[in-house]
Amino acid sequence: MIAFASLLERLIFSPARQTKLRLMTEYFRATADPDRGYALAALTDGLDFAHAKPAAIRALVESRVDPALFAWSYDFVGDLAETAALIWPEPASPRAPPPRLSEVVERLRLAGRSEVPALLGAWLDTLDATGRWALIKLISGGLRVGASARLAKTAVAALGGEDVAKIDEVWHGLAPPYASLFAWLCGAGDAPRIDRRTAFLPMMLAHPLDDGELDTLDPKDFRAEWKWDGIRIQLVSFDGERRLFSRTGEDVGPAFPDLLAAAPEGCVIDGELLVRTGDAIGSFNDLQQRLNRKRPPASLVAALPAMLRVYDILFEGAEDLRPLPFAERRGRLERWHAARLGNAAIDLSPLVAFADWEALARHSAEARPRAAEGLMLKRADSPYLAGRPKGHWYKWKRAARSVDAVMMYAQRGHGRRSSFYSDFTFGCWRVGPDGAALVPVGKAYFGFSDADLARLDKFVRGHTVNRFGPVREVEPSLVCELEFDSVHRSPRHKSGVALRFPRIARIRWDKPAAEADRLDALVAMIDG
Amino acid sequence: MDAARWIYPSPRGLYVEPAGLFIDPPGAVDRAVITHGHSDHARPGHAHALATPATLAIMRARLGGGFAGTTQALAYGEAIRIGGVDLRLVPAGHILGSAQVVLEHAGQRVVVSGDYKRVADPTCAPFEPVGCDIFVTEATFGLPVFRHPDPLGEVRRLLDSAALFAERCHVVGVYALGKCQRLIALLRQAGYDRPVYLHGALQALTDLYVGEGIALGDVRPVADAPRGDLMGAIVLAPPSALADRWSRRLPDPLSALASGWMRVKQRAKQRGVELPLVISDHADWHELTRTFADVGAAEIWVTHGREEALVHHAATHGLRARALALVGYEDEGS
Ligand SMILES: [Zn+2]
Ligand SMILES: [Zn+2]
Numbered sequence: 001m002i003a004f005a006s007l008l009e010r011l012i013f014s015p016a017r018q019t020k021l022r023l024m025t026e027y028f029r030a031t032a033d034p035d036r037g038y039a040l041a042a043l044t045d046g047l048d049f050a051h052a053k054p055a056a057i058r059a060l061v062e063s064r065v066d067p068a069l070f071a072w073s074y075d076f077v078g079d080l081a082e083t084a085a086l087i088w089p090e091p092a093s094p095r096a097p098p099p100r101l102s103e104v105v106e107r108l109r110l111a112g113r114s115e116v117p118a119l120l121g122a123w124l125d126t127l128d129a130t131g132r133w134a135l136i137k138l139i140s141g142g143l144r145v146g147a148s149a150r151l152a153k154t155a156v157a158a159l160g161g162e163d164v165a166k167i168d169e170v171w172h173g174l175a176p177p178y179a180s181l182f183a184w185l186c187g188a189g190d191a192p193r194i195d196r197r198t199a200f201l202p203m204m205l206a207h208p209l210d211d212g213e214l215d216t217l218d219p220k221d222f223r224a225e226w227k228w229d230g231i232r233i234q235l236v237s238f239d240g241e242r243r244l245f246s247r248t249g250e251d252v253g254p255a256f257p258d259l260l261a262a263a264p265e266g267c268v269i270d271g272e273l274l275v276r277t278g279d280a281i282g283s284f285n286d287l288q289q290r291l292n293r294k295r296p297p298a299s300l301v302a303a304l305p306a307m308l309r310v311y312d313i314l315f316e317g318a319e320d321l322r323p324l325p326f327a328e329r330r331g332r333l334e335r336w337h338a339a340r341l342g343n344a345a346i347d348l349s350p351l352v353a354f355a356d357w358e359a360l361a362r363h364s365a366e367a368r369p370r371a372a373e374g375l376m377l378k379r380a381d382s383p384y385l386a387g388r389p390k391g392h393w394y395k396w397k398r399a400a401r402s403v404d405a406v407m408m409y410a411q412r413g414h415g416r417r418s419s420f421y422s423d424f425t426f427g428c429w430r431v432g433p434d435g436a437a438l439v440p441v442g443k444a445y446f447g448f449s450d451a452d453l454a455r456l457d458k459f460v461r462g463h464t465v466n467r468f469g470p471v472r473e474v475e476p477s478l479v480c481e482l483e484f485d486s487v488h489r490s491p492r493h494k495s496g497v498a499l500r501f502p503r504i505a506r507i508r509w510d511k512p513a514a515e516a517d518r519l520d521a522l523v524a525m526i527d528g
Numbered sequence: 529m530d531a532a533r534w535i536y537p538s539p540r541g542l543y544v545e546p547a548g549l550f551i552d553p554p555g556a557v558d559r560a561v562i563t564h565g566h567s568d569h570a571r572p573g574h575a576h577a578l579a580t581p582a583t584l585a586i587m588r589a590r591l592g593g594g595f596a597g598t599t600q601a602l603a604y605g606e607a608i609r610i611g612g613v614d615l616r617l618v619p620a621g622h623i624l625g626s627a628q629v630v631l632e633h634a635g636q637r638v639v640v641s642g643d644y645k646r647v648a649d650p651t652c653a654p655f656e657p658v659g660c661d662i663f664v665t666e667a668t669f670g671l672p673v674f675r676h677p678d679p680l681g682e683v684r685r686l687l688d689s690a691a692l693f694a695e696r697c698h699v700v701g702v703y704a705l706g707k708c709q710r711l712i713a714l715l716r717q718a719g720y721d722r723p724v725y726l727h728g729a730l731q732a733l734t735d736l737y738v739g740e741g742i743a744l745g746d747v748r749p750v751a752d753a754p755r756g757d758l759m760g761a762i763v764l765a766p767p768s769a770l771a772d773r774w775s776r777r778l779p780d781p782l783s784a785l786a787s788g789w790m791r792v793k794q795r796a797k798q799r800g801v802e803l804p805l806v807i808s809d810h811a812d813w814h815e816l817t818r819t820f821a822d823v824g825a826a827e828i829w830v831t832h833g834r835e836e837a838l839v840h841h842a843a844t845h846g847l848r849a850r851a852l853a854l855v856g857y858e859d860e861g862s
Contacts, residue, residue, distance in 0.1 A: 009793070012793065012797060013793075013796065013797060013801060013802045013803060013804065014802055015800070015802070019693075019802075026692070065672065066840075066841075066844070068837075068840055069671070069672050069837055069840065069841070072671060072834070072836055072837045072840075073671050073672060073673045073837070076671055076673070076792075076834065077673055077792055077794065078794060079794050082792065082793055082794060083673060086673035086674075086675075086791065086792070087672050087673045090675065128677070129675070129677075129791070133793065
């Protein structure tokens with residue numbers, strides 16, 4: 001426990017990644033099994049006790065110290081775990097030897113809730129302030145010492161001079177205290193064997209797009225698809241064994257027996273778990289109802305059947321497709337799916353065609369399906385890589401910024417929407433010597449349901465105050481929430497600002513126009 | 529019995545009325561007694577200043593020759609009588625020259641302890657408990673979360689880090705007066721015999737300590753050191769220099785800070801310290817409360833710091849206690 005505590009202490013004070021790595025590697029090298037394995041579990045959030053709640057820790061401390069003194073101290077220190085650790089009275093007599101980390105973990109796992117305070121109190125009496133702090137952090141969950149799970153794995157990999165990807169590959173087949181992993185990395189054994197039929201493969205994750213980053217990316221290098229509003233799932237199906245893993249490798253299969261039953265054999269598929277209500281995709285709330293039931297009743301399964309909307313294929317039979325470029329995997333996925341069209345529990349997430357980012361933004365605003373949270377951009381030539389590698393996949397943030405603006409002008413749309421007023425100009429208030437006046441800030445198109453579109457069209461026709469050719473000026477009374485990626489200074493616009501990729505997020509039928517935002521609000525959002 | 533009639537807090541500091549003198553006044557006065565050389569206690573401009581010889585030397589070094597109209601040096605234990613008040617200075621164990629002021633008048637004894645600590649310090653005389661009716665105490669670390677560990681253990685952590693990161697220059701933030709010289713002495717006690725490098729702002733007072741007979745070994749200005757010599761070396765600097773441009777010319781600096789506040793990890797982290805060292809020249813909670821018992825005072829006055837908890841503690845132990853709410857102290861050298 002002492003070595004673990006001083007490791008945690010060094011970690012929270014070391015800002016540099018290299019330093020953290022070295023401290024952890026050094027610890028793993030110098031510490032014996034099973035302590036180092038439990039330390040690794042703690043650093044990767046793999047330990048789960050019946051957590052000691054803050055109230056219980058406070059009660060335990062107040063059984064030893066004057067509550068008034070505790071209150072002043074807590075007020076000064078500001079953190080419960082640290083206050084408790086610092087104020088805990090030092091025992092007068094020589095301390096008993098402190099527990100090993102493994103002893104703490106193993107006994108806490110078996111202890112009932114009522115036994116925890118006594119165990120904890122006895123351990124606290126054996127430790128110094130840093131040891132007490134580490135113990136309380138350990139048991140109350142979430143170390144928050146500024147070292148990610150991935151960094152801890154990287155430090156373990158460095159023990160054996162291996163790449164962290166090799167650890168990722170076997171990680172989900174292992175459990176604390178990871179004896180076989182350490183044996184392998186210290187040269188005392190072979191790489192752990194895992195059962196491929198039931199093993200989770202580390203997922204590839206996306207980076208959010210930063211402001212302006214899009215300008216550095218060539219649209220020709222990318223494919224776009226919707227990010228559906230469900231949960232990201234990996235289906236692993238071999239030899240009749242089937243698993244549905246969440247992003248963290250947790251098996252959620254038992255909650256979705258219908259999907260397991262319908263899962264095709266001999267593949268690893270990356271997709272989005274969704275539920276259906278009738279012909280439509282259910283909301284995230286609907287999905288939540290299924291997630292909440294570890295063993296769902298047949299009625300719930302019938303009302304909200306589960307389905308997998310597939311994004312990617314990682315294994316087809318025994319063939320590992322992950323090294324292939326995305327575009328090639330996509331071809332394999334489409335053929336794989338085409339052979340299973342009759343399976344109602346599986347459908348294909350379509351690619352979204354686009355010529356440039358402007359067009360994609362507009363398409364996203366006009367045609368985003370209700371069940372999509374945003375767009376994913378994937379490099380056509382990227383292999384499927386574990387973790388969040390830089391420069392491969394991007395998540396196009398929805399609603400980077402937003403403002404409530406008033407509709408000023410309306411114009412008919414294009415194509416399918418040409419019979420409706422669906423292109424709008426919005427304004428925000430500018431307060432001048434003559435009072436407040438609306439200044440146009442941008443144009444946006446409407447991309448929601450036809451029913452809403454019809455309502456908007458009716459509003460425009462009923463509130464027109466002026467006509468300029470195809471353009472109608474409307475009574476300034478309807479507020480919409482506009483989303484956009486950023487705001488820039490623009491001398492060419494009367495407002496002095498220009499919005500990047502504005503789109504309508506919500507129609508605020510409820511909001512009086514006077515309460516829409518002022519131009520100042522946009523000016524304050526100008527970048528740079 | 530009520531001593532508050534001849535010694536009491538006033539807006540200009542703690543005032544001893546029959547003697548017409550203030551103790552550690554925050555602004556210039558006619559007649560001042562100075563407990564020690566930290567700047568929040570030792571202000572310039574008094575018409576007359578009385579202190580230990582070492583404190584006067586420190587004030588001269590920091591404030592220049594004309595820091596007071598006239599000065600009077602009083603050695604530890606030497607007694608004088610001013611306006612019917614018997615006064616002597618006894619060691620406070622805080623820094624070189626630091627003193628408690630022992631005052632007797634009308635059959636009562638009041639001890640004004642200034643800043644003090646109880647653990648051994650190779651750079652100054654140890655705190656001497658003096659029995660009294662009223663004990664006037666600081667409360668810099670007046671909360672039970674403050675318990676300073678063995679300073680040698682902290683110095684060993686510094687040496688362990690310097691061994692593990694042998695290519696990194698370990699820069700330790702220390703207050704120029706007291707902490708700096710004590711840390712060097714502790715390093716020597718721990719057996720460290722390599723040169724210790726000093727930021728220029730620490731040189732004068734360190735020279736003064738050496739001149740007062742405190743052995744600090746091989747101490748060199750960092751400005752003269754070749755970069756290669758600074759890899760794995762220990763450099764002392766004022767805390768304010770840790771984050772600024774100055775430290776960038778050192779090889780891969782690792783910042784440490786020696787202060788009692790480092791006990792609270794959240795605070796250490798906020799300051800961006802990589803290696804916090806809990807080394808303080810002030811009494812921690814347990815030293816404070818133990819001292820109340822040692823001096824046997826029925827009444828405790830608390831000058832500056834976190835007074836509430838200390839007053840509460842004294843009250844629950846049957847002592848009369850009050851917070852003086854003096855202004856102007858900023859805990860230099862915590
Ligand atoms: Zn001081
Ligand atoms: Zn002070």
